[in-house]
Amino acid sequence: MIVPEENLNPHIFDNDVEQVAIRKGFGDGLVLAAEADERVVGLCADLTESTHMSEFKKKFPKRFVELGVAEQNLAGVASGMAAMGKIPFLTSYAMFSPGRNWEQIRTTICYNDRPVKIAGSHAGVSVGPDGGTHQAIEDIAITRVVPRMVVISPCDAIEARKATVAAAKTTTPVYVRLAREKTPVITTDASPFEIGKARVYWDGARATPAVAPRVTIIATGALLHQALQAARELATGGIGTIVVNLSTVKPLDEETILAAVKRAPRVVTVEEHQIAGGMGSAVAELLVQRMPVPQELVGVRDKFGQSGSPKELIELFGMSAKAIILAVKRVSTR
Numbered sequence: 490m491i492v493p494e495e496n497l498n499p500h501i502f503d504n505d506v507e508q509v510a511i512r513k514g515f516g517d518g519l520v521l522a523a524e525a526d527e528r529v530v531g532l533c534a535d536l537t538e539s540t541h542m543s544e545f546k547k548k549f550p551k552r553f554v555e556l557g558v559a560e561q562n563l564a565g566v567a568s569g570m571a572a573m574g575k576i577p578f579l580t581s582y583a584m585f586s587p588g589r590n591w592e593q594i595r596t597t598i599c600y601n602d603r604p605v606k607i608a609g610s611h612a613g614v615s616v617g618p619d620g621g622t623h624q625a626i627e628d629i630a631i632t633r634v635v636p637r638m639v640v641i642s643p644c645d646a647i648e649a650r651k652a653t654v655a656a657a658k659t660t661t662p663v664y665v666r667l668a669r670e671k672t673p674v675i676t677t678d679a680s681p682f683e684i685g686k687a688r689v690y691w692d693g694a695r696a697t698p699a700v701a702p703r704v705t706i707i708a709t710g711a712l713l714h715q716a717l718q719a720a721r722e723l724a725t726g727g728i729g730t731i732v733v734n735l736s737t738v739k740p741l742d743e744e745t746i747l748a749a750v751k752r753a754p755r756v757v758t759v760e761e762h763q764i765a766g767g768m769g770s771a772v773a774e775l776l777v778q779r780m781p782v783p784q785e786l787v788g789v790r791d792k793f794g795q796s797g798s799p800k801e802l803i804e805l806f807g808m809s810a811k812a813i814i815l816a817v818k819r820v821s822t823r
Contacts, residue, residue, distance in 0.1 A: 490696040490724075491717075492689055496679035501717060508671035511711060512610045514646030515667050516541025518653025519578055523549050529657055530570060532556055534563050534581040540610040540667075542580050560585045564593035564605070571603035576657055583609030583625035587632055587664060599637045599662050606656045607632075611669040613710065613761035614789065614806060615799035624794030630766025632664040633739045639684060640739040642666040642760075642768070644713040645675045648736055651682040659684065668761075670799050672711040675734075687742035689749060691720045693729030702729035704817045705749045708759035709735045709768045712787075712808055716759045719813035728821060729753070738768045746772065747780055755820045756784040759813055761803075764788040783823035785816040 491497055500506050523529040523545060530552045531545045537555065546553040556563045560581055567577035579586065587594050587609055598605045612625045633640045639661050643649035649667060656663040663684075681688065690713070693702040708716035713734050720730045731753045733745065750756060756776065758769030769786040776782055789806050803809050 492692050495690055496677050498674050498677055507674045509646040509674055510671045511646050511649045512541045512667040514649030515608050515653050516544050518650035519545045522654050522657035528576045530575045530577050532563055532567050532579040534560050536581055540580040560590040561593045564590045565597050567605045568597040568603045571605050578606045580608040583612040583628045584623050591631055595635050599635045602637055604660050606663045608665045610667045612666045613668055614794045614802040615668055615670045617799045618796050620796040621793035626763050626789050629738055629762050637662055639663045641737050642709040643736055644734055647676045655684050668711050673714045685737050685740050687745040688734045690734050691732035700729050702731045702753040703821050704755045705731045705753040706757045707733045707735050707772055710761055712759050712761050715810045716813055718810040741771055750780055754782045757816045759787045762788050764790055783820050785820040787813055787816050
């Protein structure tokens with residue numbers, strides 16, 4: 490059952506659950522962060538409306554810089570502003586930032602330890618008709634390997650807002666991964682959020698205390714909703730699970746992950762990203778060293794994205810609730 494202490498949206502499983510774009514949460518959070526700290530500045534690469542930096546631009550025009558289609562310059566300018574005491578937020582599509590300007594992010598931001606915050610919008614295959622050239626499904630892999638980088642993948646718009654406000658208060662480089670399409674609102678204003686802290690959102694033992702959960706499902710980003718739907722359906726078939734919202738991919742909350750896996754010693758990781766190098770790989774790296782258990786990885790399997798509706802693509806690449814259920818059943822027999 491849903492863990493009541495997490496104060497989640499009571500309408501999570503309703504057919505008409507409210508849906509809001511995760512990128513909108515970033516835009517709302519950026520305004521809040523800027524209101525709280527005058528050092529916050531915004532930089533964009535000709536995508537102000539699409540990335541929802543437009544509200545910041547309207548409210549703080551003197552703290553906004555438009556760099557145009559020049560993502561490498563975007564990172565360099567942001568690093569320089571951070572060196573002068575500012576807290577820069579830079580945004581573009583994730584394919585272009587951190588995709589196109591990865592070396593500048595690595596060297597001018599992370600190597601120099603500048604507290605620049607990078608918002609990569611339109612991540613995952615749910616960008617839809619834009620196709621494989623615009624579907625960033627490698628961005629977790631390329632950001633989490635860079636020293637000093639914090640990597641956050643919010644599950645909904647509310648969590649994205651909280652993550653943005655929290656990122657502004659850190660002294661490290663931060664990458665925040667944002668989806669384009671409207672997705673179900675899972676959390677509420679009262680739901681706890683902390684960078685570096687995973688949360689258990691579903692605990693099968695709460696519903697049937699006598700039945701120990703068998704599988705830990707660890708999900709990140711908007712696919713958390715699919716994971717919760719899968720857990721609910723599995724419970725009706727007598728398979729108990731624990732569902733963990735891993736909103737911070739780096740640093741990894743080892744304590745929460747290991748505690749969940751100790752109780753349910755089989756793992757399914759769920760992400761809208763390449764399996765290679767993504768969140769599932771990060772979890773596997775932890776488990777192979779600390780608590781080796783069987784693991785199934787749900788995500789894109791070494792393919793480029795393609796055009797289609799978000800729902801079609803989630804199904805096509807095997808990341809739906811149905812695919813998660815099959816993965817849980819496979820791993821539960823091992």
